[in-house]
Amino acid sequence: MQWKIKNKEEFWSGMLFLGIGIFALVISRDYFIGSSARMGPGYFPTLVGILLSILGGIIALRSFGVEGKEIRAVSWRAIVMLTLAFLIFGWAMEKIGFVLAMFAMIACSMMAGKKLRLLELLIMSLVLITGSIALFIYGLKLPFPLFWW
């Protein structure tokens, strides 16, 4: 057996699970474990953390043995733009109001697609912003300020 990662998909999923398992173990060190008759808050997280770490390790190790397909290419543009869209939206909702938050959200998400046409962006924003003001703020009475004043 060669020590070469033949199945990247399996390897990285194993590592991800191992990571989550160890993360859970590290966090739950602070919680009281107790005994199996009287379990403390730390008992179950530690148990699940151990199981997940072991399982993650097995999945990662198995990837050396079995051939697998490559992971599809990642579209960084879409990831970055959608991440920005939600980050700005969250910030803007708290600071500068619904209208601008919506506009930022729509602009960023439309930039995640192939190309951005300015006219499309303006029309989409107009439709979506007025539509959601009518639906959410007047219809469902959500307490969002429209602007920062």
Next chain:
Amino acid sequence: MEELFPNLALGFHTAVTIQNLAYCFIGVFAGTMVGVLPGIGPVAAIAMLLPTTFHLPTVSALIMLAGLFYGAQYGGSTTSILVNLPGESSSVVTCLDGYQMAKKGRAGPALAIAAIGSFIAGTFSTMLISFAGPALAKITLEFSAPEYFSLMAMGLIGSAVLAQGPLLKAIAMILTGLIFGMAGTDVNTGVPRFTFGAPGLADGISIVVLAMGMFGFAEILTNLEKGYDTAGRDLLTKKIDHLYPSLQDMKESIGPILRGTAIGSFLGLLPGAGPVLSSFTSYAVEKKMGKHPEEFGKGAIQGVAGPESANNGAAQSTFIPMLTLGIPSTGAMALMLGALMIHDIAPGPEVISKHPDLFWGLVVSMWVGNAILLLLNLPLIGLWVRLLQVPYRYLFPTILTMMAIGVYSLTNQAQSVYLMLLFGLLGYLFKKLNCEPAPLILAFVLGPMVEENLRRAMLISHGDPMVFLTRPISAGFLVAAILILVFMALPKVGKTRE
């Protein structure tokens, strides 16, 4: 049995009010839309609509969300037949013969038979719920902590076995879901766990946030990556001139519809199986049983009638374990269970006895909803087709903004938006690594109950884990779980599964 009629009367009394009929209508209408539109599944859609139901009475909220779920099954078949693109994974097999029928100018009969089959299956499983539900609940009333723990363990293992992809990864997803479910204040000791000092996490992670991230955000990101666009599809709309199937069509379909109904209603009960598996099973059965198997794939009406009845039958009967045992068997049911809990109803066998109006109202509303769908679906086909022609680049910003508003409205704080983003990116990573998210969300919902029952069982037994094996019912569940695991681990079965 003799109580059935007063119960159904109570159900009608609850479901057939103007308000609840309206919510049922909104639910099935939105559901059909979700089913038609590619790139948004029922789980994400339920998560999006869930925050708007907080202020509604519980019955109305559940009626609407349930309508959304089974409406999506109907909608999914429409796109399979007309554009060879399944709106939902449960309609994948409908493409095979449905689209061929449409190509031959028989889109009308195909759509009609799908709707009629779905209605028959829906009616049957609604009846099944009203018989089996109370009976199951009566049995489970005797359960205590060890039985519940083993039952949930079996349910989770079942969902892992029936998930797509390697078994080990599905089990790892379950464990991950259990960890996410632990976030929040520990009920027994009041200790905050996995909250990282964030006050927003003291009550745990909201299922809306998790589901919208893992199913909504991740799905859209994946679609964008594939350069998804609905433009330029081959729409077979001009050819719908006659809608109604001929007598011959009906004769050929009645067998497949009845068999599909039986297959779907049964498979829907199993954890993790649900609509997808049942539609494939039904197709295989019809192909084997048909007199002209060579016609399958070339527009055989049996290939539409069977699977479409099966997926709707299964969609309805997945409600049985959720409502009576408190065990969700699919991602969508996990959200329905979450909705119950948000409305302060403790899931489990007591739902029927403590909230009879809720249970029977929901059961009857499902039947009413199916009737609405049957009436709505055919006349509205023109509308759905037009909706399909909306390019994806207009669609996804709309879905994203709805998601953002929905999540923000949970707490009116940016925190929940950021948390959704985090789960969205994680969900995307899981998708990329071919890890199916459904077992995760099931474990997330069940997690706190699994832990609670484990703790209680071990307290009763003074720390002796044998308690799960010495009690016969509990041992039965665990043995069944192990049998499923061993059976699936056999190499031959494992291969056919993939």
